[in-house]
Amino acid sequence: MSKAWHAQRLGWEIKRLRWRLGTFGLLGVVLLLFSVAMTLFEAVPLARDLHVRSQDLERRAREATVPPSPAPAxxxxxxxxxxxxxxxxxxxxxxxxxxxxxxxxxxxxxxxxxxxxxxxxxxxxxxxxxxxxxxxxxxxxxxxxxxxxxxxxxxxxxxxxxxxxxxxxxxxxxxxx
Structure with missing residues (x-):
């Protein structure tokens, strides 16, 4: 089977999917793909950044000390x-x-x-x-x-x-x- 046949088959399957889903179904698939992309490119890096910041904050809280009182002299x-x-x-x-x-x-x-x-x-x-x-x-x-x-x-x-x-x-x- 050649590449041309696979490309033709893919085009035919997309047309068939559009016919089966209709306009609203196709819109739903596009929205689903958009939400997956937003999750991968926005939410996951943001969660990593929040995790790194919380670890940094915990480290700084552990290192914080009460200021020393002066020596009697x-x-x-x-x-x-x-x-x-x-x-x-x-x-x-x-x-x-x-x-x-x-x-x-x-x-x-x-x-x-x-x-x-x-x-x-x-x-x-x-x-x-x-x-x-x-x-x-x-x-x-x-x-x-x-x-x-x-x-x-x-x-x-x-x-x-x-x-x-x-x-x-x-x-x-x-x-x-």
Whole structure:
């Protein structure tokens, strides 16, 4: 059997298939072939990419560490509580770990009650992306004695990925009697 005969036979089978299926059946076959092609060329590579990204995310989560607290020799006695200094050090270590640039920091101290509790209010301005901000806020949850008071997020242009963030938080310390 020659190639010409096979080509003729294939043409005849296609005509017969069109006659048997009709217009809607042929449209269904075309849609079925299109969906198979989309699955092979779009969904499968996307699933592979998602798998690779999830493995990378799990690896990065395993490597993430809590920022170290400073050694006692690095804490200077300048009238402020060492635990507030440790808190500030941890706060900036968390921001640096996520690659966040802090542009301005202000704080004030208030004494509550009979002087046994000191509350420090800290306001910091920074520039960060959405993923950096999410990781930083997750890290903030590990700090004890801290309360997040207010967060302001703004973006100059809808196309920008960098956010201007202002975070206001308070830190309470109980003084020994």
């Amino acid at each position: 690095t804490i200077e006695d300048n009238g402020y509580s060492p635990s507030f200094t440790t808190f500030l050090h941890s706060l900036f270590a968390m921001a640096n770990k996520e690659g966040i640039a802090t542009s301005q920091v202000a704080y004030k101290a208030e004494t509550e009650g009979d002087g046994k509790v000191e509350r420090y209010f800290v306001a910091l301005s920074m520039k960060a992306s959405y993923p950096q901000l999410r990781m930083f806020s997750a890290d903030l949850r590990t700090l004890g004695g801290m309360r997040l008071e207010h967060v302001t997020i703004s973006r100059g242009d809808i196309g920008q990925t960098t956010l201007d963030v202002r975070v206001e938080l308070s830190f309470a310390i109980e003084r020994p009697a």
